[in-house]
Each structure stands twice: as C-alpha cells, then as structure tokens.
Amino acid sequence: MKEKLTEEAVAMRAAKELQPGDYCNLGIGMPQLCALYVPQGVHLQTQNGALDFGPLITQENVKQIDPDLIDAGGSFYTRAPGMSFFDVLTSFAMIRSGRMSTILGGLQVSERGDLAIHSTSEADAYPQIGGAMDLAWGAKKVIVAMAHTTRDGKPKIVKELTMPVSAQRCVDVVVTDIAVIEVTPAGLLLKELAPGWTPEEVQSQTGAQLIVTDDVKTVEL
Amino acid sequence: MTSKVCTAAEAMADVHDGASIAVHSWGAAGTPGYLLRALVQRAVKDLTLYCNNFIPVPEFLAELGMPLVTPLIPQLKKIVSPFVGGRGLALSGTTDFLGDQVKRGQLEIEATTHGVFMERLHAGAMGLGGFYSPVGLNTIIERGKEKRVIDDKEYIFEKPIRPDVGLIKADKADKLGNLIYRGSSRGSNPIIAMASKLTIVEVFEVVEPGELDPEMVVTPGIYVDRIVRIPDEDVASGKRRPEIVKRLTEEILPLVWAISKGGQG
Numbered sequence: 218m219k220e221k222l223t224e225e226a227v228a229m230r231a232a233k234e235l236q237p238g239d240y241c242n243l244g245i246g247m248p249q250l251c252a253l254y255v256p257q258g259v260h261l262q263t264q265n266g267a268l269d270f271g272p273l274i275t276q277e278n279v280k281q282i283d284p285d286l287i288d289a290g291g292s293f294y295t296r297a298p299g300m301s302f303f304d305v306l307t308s309f310a311m312i313r314s315g316r317m318s319t320i321l322g323g324l325q326v327s328e329r330g331d332l333a334i335h336s337t338s339e340a341d342a343y344p345q346i347g348g349a350m351d352l353a354w355g356a357k358k359v360i361v362a363m364a365h366t367t368r369d370g371k372p373k374i375v376k377e378l379t380m381p382v383s384a385q386r387c388v389d390v391v392v393t394d395i396a397v398i399e400v401t402p403a404g405l406l407l408k409e410l411a412p413g414w415t416p417e418e419v420q421s422q423t424g425a426q427l428i429v430t431d432d433v434k435t436v437e438l
Numbered sequence: 439m440t441s442k443v444c445t446a447a448e449a450m451a452d453v454h455d456g457a458s459i460a461v462h463s464w465g466a467a468g469t470p471g472y473l474l475r476a477l478v479q480r481a482v483k484d485l486t487l488y489c490n491n492f493i494p495v496p497e498f499l500a501e502l503g504m505p506l507v508t509p510l511i512p513q514l515k516k517i518v519s520p521f522v523g524g525r526g527l528a529l530s531g532t533t534d535f536l537g538d539q540v541k542r543g544q545l546e547i548e549a550t551t552h553g554v555f556m557e558r559l560h561a562g563a564m565g566l567g568g569f570y571s572p573v574g575l576n577t578i579i580e581r582g583k584e585k586r587v588i589d590d591k592e593y594i595f596e597k598p599i600r601p602d603v604g605l606i607k608a609d610k611a612d613k614l615g616n617l618i619y620r621g622s623s624r625g626s627n628p629i630i631a632m633a634s635k636l637t638i639v640e641v642f643e644v645v646e647p648g649e650l651d652p653e654m655v656v657t658p659g660i661y662v663d664r665i666v667r668i669p670d671e672d673v674a675s676g677k678r679r680p681e682i683v684k685r686l687t688e689e690i691l692p693l694v695w696a697i698s699k700g701g702q703g
Contacts, residue, residue, distance in 0.1 A: 304625065350551040
C-alpha cells in the first residue's frame with residue numbers, strides 16, 4: 218500500500234491555492250485545518266460574521282478566551298488587528314459576491330465539477346446544507362480538499378455524481394491525499410501527484426478519465 | 439409610555455399555540471438561551487421554528503448554560519433551517535434525535551441554504567413578496583418552487599419569512615430598545631429583529647437612553663418590542679460569566695480537545 222498524504226499535508230497543499238490578498242471562507246471540518254497554513258495576507262471569513270479574525274483558541278492560548286468569539290464550527294477564536302464583525306446576511310452577501318474563494322470538503326466531485334457535499338443519499342432525514350451551496354455557487358474559486366477515495370476504497374471523483382448534487386459546475390480544483398486535479402472545460406487535468414504515485418495509479422482510484430500531460434509534477438508542500 | 443423592559447414570562451405571555459418563531463441559533467454566542475428556556479416553560483404547541491442550526495448539544499455543555507433549541511422538540515410542528523442534525527457532532531452522542539417524529543409525520547423539516555434563509559428573513563423585513571435566487575438550482579432546494587429565466591439565467595422563487603415572534607440576544611439595550619452586539623453574538627439577530635412582527639431581546643445589561651453611543655447601535659429601537667435582562671442568578675447572566683468561562687477553559691475545553699483528538703479527526 219502506497220503512502221498517502223496526511224490530512225495536514227492535504228490542508229497545506231489546498232492552502233497554497235490561495236494568494237496573499239485573497240478572501241477565503243473555510244468549510245467546516247477538514248478545510249478548517251487550512252487556517253494554519255494559508256499564506257500571509259489571506260483574509261479568512263467565518264459564516265457567522267467575522268473577517269480577519271485571529272488564531273483559534275488552543276491549549277496554549279486558552280487564557281485569551283472570549284465567550285463571544287466563536288466561528289461557524291463553534292471553535293473559539295482570538296481578536297486580531299483589522300478584524301471586522303457583521304451580521305449573517307452581510308456574511309452571505311460576501312459569500313455570494315464573487316469576491317471570496319472557498320476551501321470545502323466534498324463527498325463526490327464529478328468530471329464537470331459538480332459537487333456533492335450536503336448529503337450522501339436522497340433518503341437522508343435532515344438537511345445539512347448550511348452555507349455550502351451558497352459558497353459553491355458564489356465563490357470566486359472553489360477548492361475542494363478531500364480524501365481521493367471513501368474509507369472502503371471507492372472513488373470520490375466520478376463521471377456522474379451518485380449522491381445528491383449540491384451545486385453544478387462549481388469546482389475549480391480538487392486537492393486529495395494522492396493528487397491535485399484541475400477541472401477544465403476539456404475535463405479533469407492531473408496537475409500533481411503525491412510523492413511515489415504514478416498517473417496510472419491515481420487513475421485507477423478515480424472514477425472519471427484524467428487528462429495526463431508531461432507537465433505533471435510532484436506535490437510540494 | 440409603557441416600558442419595553444419586562445421579565446421573560448411577561449415577554450412570552452401572548453406567544454400562542456401555532457405561532458411562527460425565528461431564533462438565532464449558532465452555538466454559544468448570540469443564541470438567546472434564556473428566552474429559549476422561557477419558551478419551553480411557556481409550553482405553547484404546534485410552533486414553526488425558523489433557526490440557523492438545529493443541533494443537539496451534549497448535556498455537560500447544557501449545564502454550563504449552552505443555549506439549546508432541542509428541548510423545544512415536543513412543541514414543534516415544523517422546522518425551517520439550513521442545518522438540522524448531528525452528523526459529525528461526535529460530542530453529542532446522537533445522530534438520529536428527530537427520526538421518530540419525522541417518520542411519524544409529526545414534525546416537518548424544510549431544507550434551505552443559509553444564504554437563502556437569511557435573504558428570506560430580509561425579504562420579510564423589507565415587506566417584499568419574495569425573490570428569485572440562483573442557489574440550489576437542480577438540487578433539493580428547487581423542489582416544488584417556481585423557476586424563472588431572467589436575462590438567460592435560471593432562478594428559483596423563494597418566499598419571504600415574516601415570523602410572529604423573533605427571539606434574539608444582544609449585549610446591551612437601552613430602554614428604547616437600541617441594541618449593541620458583541621463579537622460573534624451579532625449573527626442573524628439584527629435581521630431577525632427586522633423581520634419579526636414581535637421582537638423579544640435578552641441582554642446582559644439594560645442602560646438609560648443616552649448611555650449607548652448612537653454610532654455603535656446596530657439594531658434601532660423601533661425593531662425591539664420587549665427587553666429582558668438575564669437575571670444575575672441565571673447561568674447565562676453577565677454576572678456568572680467569569681465563573682462559566684473558568685469552567686469552560688479548565689474543564690470543558692480540555693475534554694473537548696481530548697475527544698476530538700481521539701475521534702475521527
């Protein structure tokens with residue numbers, strides 16, 4: 218069994234998709250790890266109404282806790298110079314303005330860049346959409362960070378979604394634990410491989426055809 | 439002039455069976471936990487609840503005054519919310535907390551996206567008849583709704599939300615109902631205040647007119663009908679905050695961090 222990138226490494230690579238000056242919303246769960254690795258000068262937003270907030274509260278800085286400062290996932294964060302607070306209506310206006318990028322998790326991505334993120338099946342009892350559909354529709358750049366396959370080894374990058382669609386033709390790039398893949402009008406372009414992986418091996422774990430060129434690089438963190 | 443300042447019981451007195459209620463519910467900040475408990479006590483039934491998140495909270499957090507919407511379950515007929523349930527919420531120890539009622543048809547759940555949810559409240563506040571939104575096209579969101587093409591783009595018609603009652607939280611109110619928020623406690627509270635026919639706010643502190651800087655007021659008093667100061671002895675009060683924060687940092691967060699490290703990550 219070949220070594221895959223750790224969650225931290227996927228988060229580091231996904232964070233490199235952002236440029237200083239970019240505004241970005243990180244999805245709940247794994248994408249939140251990216252906060253540790255985004256380039257300096259990236260402005261992070263949280264859906265419940267803050268921009269440019271400071272580092273999260275951890276064991277090390279727990280004394281700085283302020284019970285009125287929580288992010289959308291419920292974690293406490295600190296203040297930082299230049300931060301702003303706003304209501305949730307304004308927050309989603311930002312999200313749908315095309316000014317903000319996003320790093321989201323994903324259940325499935327199709328070869329056209331359709332994203333399934335809110336539900337594994339039509340039979341799901343509860344809506345757990347949150348802001349994911351707004352982000353997927355409205356973001357300037359949609360970066361999906363996820364495992365390349367499910368825990369039982371099924372491809373999550375597929376020709377057609379089998380799970381309920383959250384937004385169509387929205388994904389720009391997928392960063393997984395074995396590859397970086399760009400969604401292009403021609404199809405899924407294999408850009409980078411995890412160290413030790415070949416294009417054939419990545420293709421064998423992918424449910425859609427990959428475009429492979431001589432430009433394929435090794436993931437650098 | 440009658441005072442807007444009253445107790446929670448007085449504020450809730452004419453909240454009736456079948457009412458529609460909007461509440462900011464997003465974790466520890468800005469969720470009006472004291473008013474939610476008063477609504478449970480009031481025991482009105484067949485409510486329609488509009489809320490940001492409807493998530494079960496573990497009991498050890500509830501004891502610390504963590505605001506809860508789930509005790510309302512027996513009083514609800516319908517939930518309209520972008521996020522319902524506990525998937526990924528390992529701490530709650532439950533994943534199917536509504537299943538029975540939903541299956542038996544006693545509780546209806548309406549899905550929405552968070553941005554659409556906020557804009558529906560906004561439309562209600564603005565007196566609009568609805569709006570056309572592109573989010574959720576060809577997904578479950580468009581089911582049963584009118585679609586329309588405007589300038590070659592497809593949209594879904596979304597209706598306004600105009601709740602009978604809005605339950606909100608702010609940091610401070612003056613006696614006219616002008617509100618100042620703090621940090622993430624702003625949330626959707628200002629929008630719910632504008633959208634609701636009757637707005638009830640819980641605050642840590644009530645001050646005299648003139649004591650709030652008008653430049654800092656986010657919600658003008660016209661949108662606030664009743665003001666409830668959280669009593670000092672209550673777990674959610676400003677007075678007990680230092681004690682709660684101490685327990686949070688010394689007992690609860692270390693536990694949360696330990697569990698999330700040992701969990702699926």
